[in-house]
Amino acid sequence: MIRTLAPRLVVSATLAGLLAACSSEAPVDAPAAAAEPAVIEERQDNFEAIGDAFKAVRGELEKDAPDFTLIAAKASDINTRAAKIEGHFPAGTSVDDGFDTEALAAIWQKPDDFKAAAQKLVGESAKLASLAGKGDKAAVGAQAMTMGGACKGCHDNFRLDDKK
Ligand code: HEC
CATH class of the missing domain: 1.20.120.10 (Cytochrome c/b562)
Known part of the structure; x- marks a missing residue:
């Protein structure tokens, strides 16, 4: 389970970064929340x-x-x-x-x-x-x-x- 979970966390974090970069309305704490x-x-x-x-x-x-x-x-x-x-x-x-x-x-x-x-x-x-x-x-x-x-x-x- 941990093996499948880890990459997903990385992908979510990357996506969060992209979203934050693309949206001026992204709240400051968005990356942490999106890592779920x-x-x-x-x-x-x-x-x-x-x-x-x-x-x-x-x-x-x-x-x-x-x-x-x-x-x-x-x-x-x-x-x-x-x-x-x-x-x-x-x-x-x-x-x-x-x-x-x-x-x-x-x-x-x-x-x-x-x-x-x-x-x-x-x-x-x-x-x-x-x-x-x-x-x-x-x-x-x-x-x-x-x-x-x-x-x-x-x-x-x-x-x-x-x-x-
Ligand atoms: C095997 C255990 C288990 C059974 C059986 C179960 N639940 Fe749950 N239920 C959970 C757990 C654990 C959570 C919390 C999930 C979370 O927050 O990640 C939950 C959450 C919920 C939620 C809240 C979902 C949300 O929006 O966060 C509802 C509604 C719910 N259950 C209804 C039911 C009903 C109705 C039944 C029976 C028909 C049922 N559950 C049977 C374990 C169970």
Whole structure:
């Protein structure tokens, strides 16, 4: 991971230098901020999309007649995105490395637990997708709750809670 990360940092720094040189509006501290590995924003965008999809699922479940096709599609989207989580955490990208991220160092201290937490979301979202096809609102609601537990289970251990 470090081998792939280092060149990327160099490229980002070079780009930042070019951008600073080309734009009169570049803030003075732009180069330092731009040195952030691109994978951090990539994983945050991925989680944001997971959050939006989960919100859509819950929104449907508040209706008398939920759109189960939509729930199944959102659950599949979460499933695809959950499978990407593991690959989004190269070493040196924790909050302790000075980046704008909520990724705790625990991710790299307990890699097997983190991997298991990601796999749990893969499994629970797959279950939600297949249950949605059967159209039983109570069962789908219960599985959505269980899947939400997979989010919380990982966040409690591996995501910085900046509200504390
Ligand atoms: C395997 C661990 C794990 C699982 C499972 C997980 N998350 Fe996260 N989540 C994280 C980490 C770590 C961050 C912080 C990422 C960062 O800031 O670089 C995060 C960040 C987020 C964010 C903020 C993204 C942003 O804009 O910075 C949202 C929203 C989110 N998660 C929603 C969810 C939802 C909803 C689920 C379940 C459907 C879920 N997460 C499951 C670990 C996880």
